[in-house]
Amino acid sequence: MTKSIPTKTLVSTSTISRLRTLIITSCTGKKLHNPTNQLTIEDFKDTERLRERTQSLLEFSCPSGQMYTGLQHLRLMEGVDILRSRFGREVVDVKIISAAYGLIPEDKVIVPYTVTFNSMKNDEISSWANFIGIHKDFQEAVIGYDLVFVLLGDKYIRALNLPIETNPKQTFIFLASNKSRNLVVLGDANFELLTFSNADASRFGCALVGLKGQLLKLIATEIRQEPNLLSEIYNNPKILENLLNNQPQQLELPLGISVATAKKSNIKNKKPKRAIADLDEFLNLPRAVNTHLTMKYFIPEWDDKVDIGYNFLLDESSLNRNAYRDDVYAHEIYSQPNYDGILVSKVVVDKIKNKRADIEKLGGIRNFVRFPGEIMGDCGAFGYIKLEAPPYNTVEILDYYEKLKFDYGVSIDHLIVGPFAEPGVREKRYDLTLQNAEEFISKHQKIGYTFTPIGVAQGWDPETYADAVKKLVEMGYDYIAIGGVARTPTIEILEILKEVYQHLTPKTRLHLFGVGRIDALPYFRHLGVTSFDSASPLRKAWFDAVENYHTLSGKAYAAVRIPFVDKQSPRIKHLLLEGYERETLRQLEQEALKAIREYDKGNISLDESLEKLLAYDELLELPRDGKVTPTAKARRLRQHTQLYRELLEVKPWQECECKICKDYGVETAIFRGNDRNRRRGFHNTYVFFQRFQEFLNTENHLENDNFDRTGESI
Incomplete structure (x- = not known):
């Protein structure tokens, strides 16, 4: 299943930060904007018509990296953000194969369109891909990169019209479907082909349509924890088999508890130890x-x-x-x-x-x-x-x-x-x-x-x-x-x-x-x-201590706790009994509120905001036995520093399209009273329902268009 040609000189771990990485992904049917008059394939056949039609859709324009909101793209971009946070933005580039615009960078501004290779026959794919220059652009795009990840379905891989010219110092990693085996042919580069089926999607707890993005995110997460892993993958991409096979399946269990259930994977037919049951049987x-x-x-x-x-x-x-x-x-x-x-x-x-x-x-x-x-x-x-x-x-x-x-x-x-x-x-x-x-x-x-x-x-x-x-x-x-x-x-x-x-x-x-x-x-x-x-998505907004602000990618964040000083919560009562002045606490409370709002507007830095938030937050430790120790306070401070930084770096409320986030913005991400917490619960329910609808749409799509009777991608 895996093809490898290890011919290049090994790279030392000291060169990790210089390994230029390119990620190639595909457009998605789900987009940020969905006007009724989206561009069609006929518009792209005529330059003048395309210009006029694009003008009529300018209000819906945005960079391609933001336009696509399908599951693969969202999860992939989470992985990209992880890599960039570790190695720098300039080290990782993303380019997208659009069935309308061709191969485009993530910052290219586009408008919504309805063109997709998934609805085309093989000869139509070859003809249209040639018309928009995908093979030539792909050949030119990979020049200068050390490591290239390609996350494409079989029809989008077909549009590449491989092989292309490569050099022995490059490593290519293809994450694809089983149907793509015969389509992936490269020149001198070292490459690894990992193929997946619907059973693997079940193993990784993700619909098949988003699996490749989920896997890239998992790989990025492992690299963040072990930075040397990036060079190891470059030198020997075969290690990805073990890396992915050792990932446990996460199934959400009651009361927010998760349990890892190992399940067999089709990757190299490796069979991890079964922890509970083989979910394939169902x-x-x-x-x-x-x-x-x-x-x-x-x-x-x-x-x-x-x-x-x-x-x-x-x-x-x-x-x-x-x-x-x-x-x-x-x-x-x-x-x-x-x-x-x-x-x-x-x-x-x-x-x-x-x-x-x-x-x-x-x-x-x-x-x-x-x-x-x-x-x-x-x-x-x-x-x-x-x-x-x-x-x-x-x-x-x-x-x-x-x-x-x-x-x-x-x-x-x-x-x-x-x-x-x-x-x-x-x-x-x-x-x-x-x-x-x-x-x-x-x-x-x-x-x-x-x-x-x-x-x-x-x-x-x-x-x-x-x-x-x-x-x-x-x-x-x-x-x-x-x-x-x-x-x-x-x-x-x-x-x-x-x-x-x-x-x-x-x-x-x-x-x-x-x-x-x-x-x-x-x-x-x-x-x-x-x-x-x-009611779990709703009530997690105030019952879950850590994952109480949900996002469409499946990632959840911790809302920033800024409790009312004047409403006598147990924590505030404890501080008053400990001798803190109410006015001092009220000042810390108001400074924390001001800090997160000013950061949301871009008026102060993340670190400035975090300093004000933690000045209040670090006082709020209150174990069930009522005994606050320096160790407990330090632990809370470390945990909340990490959680709040993660939330503030991403500002997920600014990207969310739900009405709660659009109308109330950063207030949704503040853990404070019913009117904020329950609104955040409404937002979580919106996220849950959107993911539920995506599951239903994906199931229908796979059932009707992309699956044969064995469950393999056609």
């Missing part, structure tokens, strides 16, 4: 019979609203504000909701006095949450988990769903988790859940309720879950939910789904309660999951 199963059904994301409703008129500079709420009446949901801020539906639990409704009456008075749940999409109701089994039996009866719940005008209503279930999964207890809850489901659908059909019934499956192992699903299908349910798995490791959920999916029919929809793990979606989708709910 994707190698036949696809579930219901995968033609649309996959949807529901967000739980917990009154997550913000004051739309909040004054961030003065930290004051809107004048005469009535939180119940005036505060708004995320879907009222964005032009399009960042979720397909909302899940409302009865126990949440019941916790607030008169909430149900208010819902009925307004004409139903949709009017209450002011949401145009689908709304699902459940009982909220977590709220009565300790009771011997649920506090509701079937007729009561059926009437509740109907009167409040839910689109979907879930049968009454009883959780089988923790101490309630012990023998003797679990069987009773299992039988009760199925009995409730049978009564639920029977009465639903007999009386003629208008909402869609959903039957819940509970269990304590894959076999009991599968048996429950089988019974629910036999009862007549077309929509089934898997409950009790919100805190279950991903691998165990997959084992459950592996058994469950055998009982699904082409019209069965399958919901996962409380599980929204972006990296696990390919597996869930493959095994028949058609919907899920999760």
